[in-house]
Amino acid sequence: MKEKENVKKLNEKEEIGSTRVKQGLAQMLKGGVIMDVVTPDQAVIAEEAGAVAVMALERVPADIRSYGGVARMSDPGMIREIIKSVSIPVMAKCRIGHFVEAQILEALGVDYVDESEVLTPADLKHHVNKHDFKVPFVCGCRNLGEALRRIGEGAAMIRTKGEAGTGDVVEAVMHARTVLGDIQRLKFMPEDELMSYAKEIGAPYEWVKETKKLGRLPVVNFAAGGIATPADAALMMQIGVDGVFVGSGIFKSKDPGPRAKAIVQATTHYNNPEILAKVSENLGEPMVGINVSDLSENEQLATRGW
Amino acid sequence: MQIGVLALQGAFIEHIKMLTLLGVKTVEVRLPKELKGLDGLIIPGGESTTISKLAVNFDLMGPLNEFAAHNPVWGTCAGMIFMASEADLDQPLLGLMDIIVKRNAFGRQVDSFKANLTIPAIDDGDHRPFPAVFIRAPKLVAVNGKARVIAELLDGTAVAAQEGRWLATAFHPELTDDDRFHRYFLSLIGT
Secondary structure (H helix, E strand, O other): OHHHHHHHHHHOOEOOOOHHHHHHHHHHHOOOEEEEEOOHHHHHHHHHHOOOEEEEOOOOHHHHHHHOOOOOOOOHHHHHHHHHHOOOOEEEEEEOOOHHHHHHHHHHOOOEEEEEOOOOOOOOOOOOOHHHOOOOEEEEEOOHHHHHHHHHOOOOEEEEOOOOOOOOOHHHHHHHHHHHHHHHHHHOOOHHHHHHHHHHHOOOHHHHHHHHHHOOOOOEEEEOOOOOOHHHHHHHHHHOOOOEEEOHHHHOOOOHHHHHHHHHHHHHOOOOHHHHHHHOOOOOOOOOOOOHHHOOHHHOOOOOOO | OEEEEEOOOOOHHHHHHHHHHOOOEEEEEOOHHHHOOOOEEEEOOOOHHHHHHHHHHOOOHHHHHHHHHHOOEEEEOHHHHHHEEEEOOOOOOOOOEEEEEEOOOOOOHHHOEEEEEOOHHHOOOOOOOEEEEEOOOOEEEEEOOOOEEEEEOOOOOEEEEEEOOEEEEOOOHHHOOOOHHHHHHHHOOOO
16 A cells, blocks of 8 residues: 555656756757747748747737837737647747736746847836746846846746847847857856856856856857848857747748748758758848847847846 | 767757767767768657658658668657657658657646656666656557557556667656666667
8 A cells, every 4th residue: 555655656747847847848949940920820830830939929029119119918819829829839928027927928828938128128127036937938138147147037048139120130149159258258267256256247156156067058048139041040059059039030021931941941950051051042032120230229129138 | 889869959969968978979960861870869859840840851751761670769759759650730750650649748838747757668676766857748649569658657648668679758868867768778779
């Protein structure tokens, strides 16, 4: 009898919402492309093209820019429709610090919440305490300090911010190089300088130590913001990120299906220029784009987040 | 000995790390020519739709089947789906194993879990339970022909199968520190 009870205990489901399970999904997304979609039809095109997940949004960042006003979490009805339309994971965005939007997204059954600077921040000082949730979170960063603050708050995945809705990859490159460069320097830093370094970059000491030990971010790190072509995706992969988010770059281009598929293939074969050349052929017009250098400071989304 | 890990998308680095710790040489496989000279192949977790589409796009379906005819192959999660003969959703499958799978069988990400399983096939003699991590995992709905169930949850749900030198697990041994499943797979090589 006692033995039977032990067996029962052995097989019980544990760790629902644990760090390992939350980070585990991000590990399964690696080497893949996560695409912004605004309708179930677009979600199906993304899945058909080989996306590893979709980000359900009311407006892609390029449109958020041109509409102006306050950008909020998308309509739950629309998110539900997108969840129903595909078999791949569905992510959705909440405003920075808006933990009730995050609660709603968790209740809807989204697979990842993006606490995103693309939406208008709800709190100018605090991000969501992500440890409170069973659903995992992905957060943006521009440097190692910001990444480790988000991980300290419970983010299970990080993406470098780039500048969303521009189609200009320059900021994505800068943020990825900054994070990876910070980690390189940390790797060779003497142990006795770590506390001071943690203070300098505003990062939790324990996570600074862990990052040094691992020689990489403690969670999966994707690139985002301005990726518009297969070459852009491969560039970010060669720089050293684990995968890419493509926002406006697909559905603001002339022919989204083939472009989406080409970006997926380029992300897999990022180190093979012959394949990159082949998949980049005849994709039609990319999204028009805005030069990040033409944006005024208050038009830059990447500066949101604390 | 040289083991390939299908590196189209997903958690291939986790498998490579585990194999490296076991002293095994590994190769990332993205194109058919990279299967040459390998003694076994692991198909990792990831998104099964993505992996199967890329396999079709880069003409891997035939070569993978041919390779599997003579060598051990192990699929974890998405890899298990890819090896199945039938799934509940329409997508390209290798059809290697006589198993039918259901995708996302335990719910969405908020339902992902760990369970400690008793798996006689990989037991070292100390009866330690195996920490099985299920991420948006599939399950086996039918195990036919020569395929056999080798692990199940308490409620009888089949979550791992073996057919000769082919293995399929709905869970992710590569996300744990427990290398018994990897060692078991290596033991199938050269048999």
